[in-house]
Amino acid sequence: MWLRIDSRSSTPMYQQMIDEIKARIAKGALAPQSRLPSIRELASDLMINPNTIAKAYQELEREGVIEVIRGRGTFVCREQEGAGGAVAASARAQVRDMLTRVLVEAHHVGIPLADVSRELEVLIAGWPEERGRYSDE
């Protein structure tokens, strides 16, 4: 099974697909230009409606993550967004906002903020690769 989806989760199935596919690309498990399963194929595989898959693919295309070629299929974009170029201020603000939420949550479950920082370091250290796309490192 190419993908695993929890139909009873409170997060919509199409959103789960978006998150999972973006995660795989970010971690290098889905290489650029590689092909994704067809809508109908994935739909019958997961036993859900093709429209749900289509919605996820359309959103991923809108975000510039995948590329759709009519009649051929959907593929991971060869160049991910922002590579080498300037990063929008809104994008940085969004990341900062997400980090703030993590700190708030950590506080309420009793995790020291220093532990959050350490955990992030571990995650980054274990990150598959960035393939030297960023001159910053």
Place this chain on the structure above:
Amino acid sequence: MWLRIDSRSSTPMYQQMIDEIKARIAKGALAPQSRLPSIRELASDLMINPNTIAKAYQELEREGVIEVIRGRGTFVCREQEGAGGAVAASARAQVRDMLTRVLVEAHHVGIPLADVSRELEVLIAGWPEERGRYSDE
């Protein structure tokens, strides 16, 4: 106005209240034992239905963040969860999951992972206080 809510946001109003109140507590802007506005008061203030406020308060009480005293009002708990005690493994897993999402998002908008780490350090450095509740620091 005690609280500001965006009724047109995609995130439910009651969820916005939960997030904002938890953030204020975590940052020390809402001290333990301090009183929250009454349901009807806040409802007429925000010009929304009292049931929506009640839902937010009930969820916050379920999470152990606030304390409800019938006939008197709602108050911030004097002891936040996990203070000094053991932190559930599921809580740490949740924080790790949130951090992973941040890294995935950062990747797709072209922000170097090292920048995320730096941003987190800045946020922690500017965090109001932890009042020495954690022996870890």
Place this chain on the structure above:
DNA sequence: GCAAGTGTATCATTCGATATAGTACACATA
């Protein structure tokens, strides 16, 4: 050309969460 496989675009429908509206109840305080 034709068949099969791709994504796209509709429509109608079901289902659950969100939010509103109104009413009634139990408790605490002055």
Place this chain on the structure above:
DNA sequence: TATGTGTACTATATCGAATGATACACTTGC
């Protein structure tokens, strides 16, 4: 006793998620 507190319940309207079905435009291979 009057007022203010949170709680509980029903009913209703709205919206997003998901399904089901159909039709269309395009690409590829026979």
